[in-house]
Amino acid sequence: MDKANKTKKIKEINANFKEQYKDVADKTVEELGLSKETAWDFYNKVLTLLDKLGCSDKREKPISRKVLDGMGIPEDVANQFLRLCEYHGGICDCKICMYAGEVLKDEPTE
Numbered sequence: 420m421d422k423a424n425k426t427k428k429i430k431e432i433n434a435n436f437k438e439q440y441k442d443v444a445d446k447t448v449e450e451l452g453l454s455k456e457t458a459w460d461f462y463n464k465v466l467t468l469l470d471k472l473g474c475s476d477k478r479e480k481p482i483s484r485k486v487l488d489g490m491g492i493p494e495d496v497a498n499q500f501l502r503l504c505e506y507h508g509g510i511c512d513c514k515i516c517m518y519a520g521e522v523l524k525d526e527p528t529e
């Protein structure tokens with residue numbers, strides 16, 4: 420594949436990715452129905468569990484699911500939130516923590 424074709428291919432992949440996640444792309448957690456405090460609470464809980472259990476590297480994100488469930492977050496909100504995390508690179512539990520800054524922006528100020 421020559422360079423021009425490669426660039427074209429990358430552009431196509433990026434466009435497909437954006438298209439696939441367009442329901443959540445560029446949304447904030449508040450727009451999905453989660454407060455920033457709740458989102459940070461989620462993040463801290465996931466970090467604690469990751470420390471104990473380690474990441475399964477699974478796209479199903481078992482730790483994140485468990486935490487969201489334990490916090491009583493409705494399933495549709497949880498699904499959207501995890502899609503938003505994926506959009507920002509959070510494809511497994513540890514990557515969610517790695518990219519949390521992009522998803523959650525700033526930590527809430529007291």
Ligand SMILES: [Zn+2]
Pocket residue numbers: 474475476477511512513514
């Ligand atoms: Zn991982």
